[in-house]
Amino acid sequence: MQTKFKLTAVALAWVASTAFAADPIKVGVAGPFTGGSSSMGVSMRDGVRLAADEINKSGGVLGRQLLLVERDDEAKNERGVQIAQELISKEKVVAAVGYINTGVALASQRFFQDAKIPVMNNVATGSVITHQFDDQPENYIFRNSAHDSIQAPMIVEEAITKRGFKKVAILADSTNYGQLGREDLEKALALKNVKAVAVEKFNIKDVDMTAQLLKAKEAGAEAVLTYGIGPELAQIANGMTKLGWKVPIVGSWTLSMANYIDNAGPGGEGARMPQTFIQEATTPKRKAFIDNYLKTFKPKNNRIDSPVSAAQGYDSVYLLAAAIKQAGSTDGPKIKAALEELKAPVDGVVTSYNKPFSKTDHDAITANIPVFGEVKGQRVVYAYADDQKKASEVRVKDANAKGALSQTKKP
């Protein structure tokens, strides 16, 4: 009786282990697939799908297929929290990629941190995201998007130094994203001994920007620096047209969102923003990515809704896959350790990732990587011809790159 029981147990264990080996590797994907941030969320998700597809076709990771568990966080903090808990305890994901909205990322990723599951933020840019758990010995939060402490100084450099504006106004939305960005902009301006002549706020879904724009105009602003998302940014451009007050808009990378470009129309032309990726086939890798994306998802007018999100989403999966492969395991702490010292370079579309992360540095993008994009003819193109000429030289991470604000953890 007893031997029989043992045999059964062994048989069961064997069956279970083989079943386990064939099990797919579950990766959580969280982002806003609805609402005002959806052009970023959906492009990110499609980039992620594209990468996962390619990896699965070439045999998967550790002989297992990647299985994406996609959830729509609706850009709402509380949804993000629910999803994080669901992904961890019910779906048992080995890692998560995503997060578009800084607020959602900050609210949700603590659950992954507690569960020792790595998170790769591929779009959210709030500076604090990778520093939320600086006081803990192990940090499971990584990022491959250009954080605000890079973007804000770039915006200021462009407006104050390159284009010589002396008076600038800041218009930022009232979300975490807008307000953290506004702080960074003010800090970056202070480094140039400039103070914004007007600092204004607006809410998501506001339809009238007259008051904000009039204040900026009255203060004599020569340019408007923005931190917001597409639809409201479009209302700013439309409001300018209405007031007959046209000054250049320079702002965070969200000015490249399709819903800004489409809704602002001709009034939105000329806006400039830092971009990690511009939809131009400047290298064979980028060409393959763009062609594949257009073929698979068929976006309107062959324009990716948010090229940056798509490219970063795509790269995030490759980074993660490389780490799982190197770790030889789907164990959270081991993947994290592998991410912190990736041995083989990962060839992405934004850049070639050569040791993108270290124990203390969880940001893959440094100040030297993004370039300036400009809205022209309803697309985002290189703002500077020089950047475009040199675009085929992939800019790689330089940890000593100047231009980023020093990051301090906020209490």
Place this chain on the structure above:
Amino acid sequence: MQIFTQLLFSGIALGMIYAVIAFGYQLTFATSDTLNFGQGDALMLGALVGLTLVNLGVNYWLMIPLVCLFGAAQGAFVERIGVRPAIKIKSEFGWIMSTIALGIIFKNVAENVWGRDDLKFPSPLPESPMHFLGANVLPMEILVVVGAVLMMLAVEIFNRKSIYGKAVVATFNDRDAAKLMGINTGLVITFSYALSSTTAAFAGVLIAPLTLTGATMGAVLGLKAFAVAIIGGLTSGMGIIVGGIILGVAETTTGFYLSTGYKDVPGLVLLLIVLAVKPAGLFGKSAIKKV
């Protein structure tokens, strides 16, 4: 002064947007003492249906009557499904939940049909601003103000002059007595819902070129319009217009003179004051409810 004129104009345009939506609340309240909390979503559906028609090549002005027809059907549907059962069993609150629920369903349907992004509604009028008293006004803003006033006038005249309008007024005054007088009150209530959603759909295509068009456009607007309806009084057409303008101008002027971070506060403070001092609204007639 020039600044103030600009703020005033923008405030009036914004206020009239709120007022046209608030007008819809008033219409159903007038007959059945119920409100369609899905008013914002009726507006959104109107705008999106209008956008689809325009994209199919229908002229903007020809599209408006079609959208109004759609709105009427949608309103009648809401009344039959959501409100009538509640009125029948004399439920005090059933209609609140059912109109909200229908609103959410409409929003979800719209998200699946039209996608989740905000879309651009092509403007039927030139988009360059006109100069007026030293301030800039968009032709579309004038159209909103004129269209809103015309629509409200039309409905008011209908209610006061036509026999059908009298039935509506009678139903409001005393539903049971009206029934005894041979008025089909059920039909009148359905009609008022159809009319209410018609105005919402009309408001939708009117304001869509100014705001952005999308499945979520109704939420904030519907809520602000509700505040307008409360401030102005749920029984007064005049009150709706005045309430709308007050809220709109309060928003733009506070935004400029105080802080854009506080621009929604004065309107809501006003709402609280009105509720405390004159619960029927600035222009509303306070009715004594006999139990």
